Amino acid sequence: MYVCGPTVYSNVHLGNVRTFMSFDMIFRYLKHLGYKVRYVRNITDAGHLENDADAGEDKISKKARIEEIEPMEVVQRYTVDFHNMLNLFNFLPPSIEPTATGHIIEQIELIATIIENGFGYVVNGSVYFDVHKYNETNDYGILSKRKLEDLIHNTRALDGQSDKKNPQDFALWKRAEPQHIMKWPSPWSEGFPGWHLECTAMSTKYLGNQFDIHGGGLDLKFPHHECEIAQNQAAKGVSPVKYWMHTNMLEMNGQRMSKSTGNIINPEQLLSGDNDKFDKGFSPSVIRFFMMQSSYKSVLDLTNDGLIASEKGYNKLMELISLLDKITPSSTTNTGDISVENLRNDCYAAMNDDFSTPMLIGTLMSNGKLIHGLSNGTYQINEADLTLLKETYHSFVFDILGLQQETAAGLDTEKLNSTVSLLIELRDNARANKDFATSDRIRDQLLEAGIQLKDGKEGTTFSIN
Template structure:
């Protein structure tokens, strides 16, 4: 498989070729969430990773079609071919329609993505809305001889496929290992071997979501949706397919096999996988008790969090690591990210305070090129951030009076920050105050009201009234108490 480092050069060459107007220069397909629970940090990382790619390719001038699917059917509890559908199970527990569950959690997912400043994809198809396409894809695989029917279900014949192709090429596995180590589950006796996976499952009487097909009343297998929707919207060959590292096997491995079986060729030119987020070296997950939703990050309402963290702090925290590296979560690491982001934001604000001189004694001319080099090197966002910190040191040196900067260099620094910090890395200029800023904000109000108490004690009624009146005009509600005072900001 092609290494991700080749992506930029491959796309750069493609841009020089003639492309019909209705076709994108670059097609990207990313596996989106299964919407049966609140969005969490594991959802944030792939969303931010591929948002970075989307932003950068658009900045370079490519016409990008970015498809991010929504899994709302066929994802069973054990990620295999048995167990209850995750969304159907949630619907039964909450006494809701399955699509009601989907819509509720999809709304929450979109709200979280908006907060993280993740751009919406070009197309966001649902698996449940593409049943016909998935049935047609199964027919092609059957016609090619790489699938078989068993008791109304259709299974992909991995062993037969492997005789003609290499099943496991993406993850580096071989069929012998899979056949020897794959756990045989109760109820899977209708398969020819345990490595086979479902393309279509006959629905049991209690299964809520099912559709008619030539083989049975049933539902598509989990792996099938991406093959069907990816080729529908991006064609039989497209540039980039992405998702979390946990999807590499079996999900993406199965996608490759399905596409080769149905179309006679691989669909994806480049595979990109972001690595995991861990806590003390363990993958973040519900079963380990270290699962934290994005809403809990924003509110600080979790035992592992020392304080609330803003959406931009979460985004910055994720971008400080290369997307192929693991990110080990801790509240302390988030606090450090919050301070780092605040430092960059203050540097940007300080640019407007600098007075240009005739010449520069700080060297800022190479920062733009260095940032481009880092982005072209497999989206190396932490190196981009390090260059922005280098620029911050120059800004602070000029601000202190120890150096000078010309008008040309000052405008270049402003342009570099606007381009890389905001447009490409996706940080927002109008973000609400971070928790650290809120703490300082509160202390400032307390200080003013303490000055008001001292003014009253000195019978300086004019000053006391002025402080109260000015704060009231700004929307604060002030209440005098026996202990001193209370205040709140009316919304």
């Protein structure tokens, strides 16, 4: 599996987090099923020009020029930020994380092959891919369902495109202007590789000329992934990927996230609550739970109400697991109300349905009555089924969804349990002494703090709302 990684010229944004989280979940599930997965996610540290175009300034070089530092200082700073942020959200590291600058030789060799096969041409030290020549024997637009004729019709003349035979052609290698900082020697000029070419070189080096899954955000389908197909077909004679997977967009309050409109928030602000868009901060696992409640293919709208609801849902799920972990097996056989095997099959059916994490979460949450029944003695369960039930919840919640046990208040579980247990004891004493005013005040004030007490035959328990 190859996933297009970040261009490291700025802090990672929430849309990136959502995309990489989706493929982290897919990576986790494939490993859970027993597949040996080689997961390659690259770092783009050169060659990505402004507006994803063939003209303009390199995004990293521009940042270095503005801040008066070396480009590799920019790369280091934001690569570290990227890794730190993904660690907060409990991502597994990829198998290989190649950089574009570490594979210049492979890219030069790939360009030479494309030229030799008749699909590339050199103009003034730059090399371009001949889309029209390619389209004579192949289908440029096969992934995005676009027709070259429509692209020609909708193309307007742009400055800086005069070297190309046709506006639809894209750069494989760009001759560097004297002021360009990041440049390398090549047979054609001192310059730098095209953005599209980098992913073709890195993916095929580590995964072969054709591999199973290629992922990325929906915004990369055209032209980036379309160009990858064309490059691979032109150089290797084969389409590179069996399954293309694209995550959809992340919106906020019903609108596209955009710096220009101010409708934007970064992960740190969402975590800390230091923003004017949301009532409070949310923990990494709550944000992850929120994102997993939507299909990776669906537009996801980030809202205050949605996050508050997800926080409640996440807390209820963690409460179920805490209850489940305390249950002991019965010496009797199960009642007819319990079928752990069916529950487990439903979990797999959800994930096998195009990685439907919303269905999976719904299945896990809908069995709350069963777990509460086992906890209070309404249902009985034997040791084998209890072991399978615990393993099912732990595998799907922690290993596959990638959630972690947290508390809304930021306290560790042991401290929270001790504190609430003390208050429950004080409340029990007040009730025994018929001091119902104190008893009710403890219950009501805990409820205001998001902790609900539940009185039952076996005593009082609590849950976090």
